[in-house]
Amino acid sequence: xxxxxxxxxxxxxxxxxxxxxxxxxxxxxxxxxxxxxxxxxxxxxxxxxxxxxxxxxxxxxxxxxxxxxxxxxxxxxxxxxxx
Amino acid sequence: xxxxxxxxxxxxxxxxxxxxxxxxxxxxxxxxxxxxxxxxxxxxxxxxxxxxxxxxxxxxxxxxxxxxxxxxxxxxxxxxxxx
Numbered sequence: 001x002x003x004x005x006x007x008x009x010x011x012x013x014x015x016x017x018x019x020x021x022x023x024x025x026x027x028x029x030x031x032x033x034x035x036x037x038x039x040x041x042x043x044x045x046x047x048x049x050x051x052x053x054x055x056x057x058x059x060x061x062x063x064x065x066x067x068x069x070x071x072x073x074x075x076x077x078x079x080x081x082x083x
Numbered sequence: 084x085x086x087x088x089x090x091x092x093x094x095x096x097x098x099x100x101x102x103x104x105x106x107x108x109x110x111x112x113x114x115x116x117x118x119x120x121x122x123x124x125x126x127x128x129x130x131x132x133x134x135x136x137x138x139x140x141x142x143x144x145x146x147x148x149x150x151x152x153x154x155x156x157x158x159x160x161x162x163x164x165x166x
Contacts, residue, residue, distance in 0.1 A: 006124050007124075008124070008126075018125075021125070021148070021149070024148055025127075025144055025148060028144075028147060028148060030140060030143075030144055032129045032130050032131060032132050032140065033127055033128070033129060033130075033144075034128045034129065034130045035126075035127075035128040036125060036126070036127050036128070037125065037126045038123065038124075038125050039123070039124040039125070039126075040121065040122070040123065040124060041089050041090075041091070041121075041122040041123060041124040042101075042104070042119060042120065042121050042122070043091075043118075043119070043120045043122075044108075044116055044118070044119050045116070045117045045118040045119070046115045046116060046117065047115045047116075047117045048115060049115050057113060057115065060113075061108055061111075061113055061116075064111060065104070065107055065108060065111060066104070
């Protein structure tokens with residue numbers, strides 16, 4: 001089971017990395033760029049769990065380690081075709 | 084136009100951050116975790132470009148700044164409903 005997890009900053013949280021990339025793109029001539037937000041993308045491969053177990057376990061992983069839920073939000077999908 | 088960009092390490096490139104998160108998850112009791120890969124997820128908001136222009140420009144941004152194409156690969160989708 002492969003979990004594909006997106007962790008992004010909550011709305012209203014300052015994103016200095018995104019601001020820096022936005023400026024850098026503008027400076028490189030990409031004047032059409034108006035906003036950049038940067039997050040993390042993780043793929044976690046799980047062994048021998050059912051889809052419903054995986055749902056519960058991946059949520060726990062996000063809450064405990066993968067996301068800082070004070071400032072970040074997460075979402076994930078499960079792909080059961082990947083072993 | 085909102086570009087949703089995933090940047091991930093190419094196959095075969097060592098991912099020490101992924102290995103560290105894998106170990107940390109195992110140590111926290113998530114013994115079912117077998118592999119972790121970590122990448123970046125970026126949302127870039129573009130002003131006043133058509134879908135075909137955006138396609139070309141975002142590819143350029145990835146090649147020039149957003150991805151290190153020696154070790155990373157990227158893919159993106161465009162969402163024209165977001166202004």
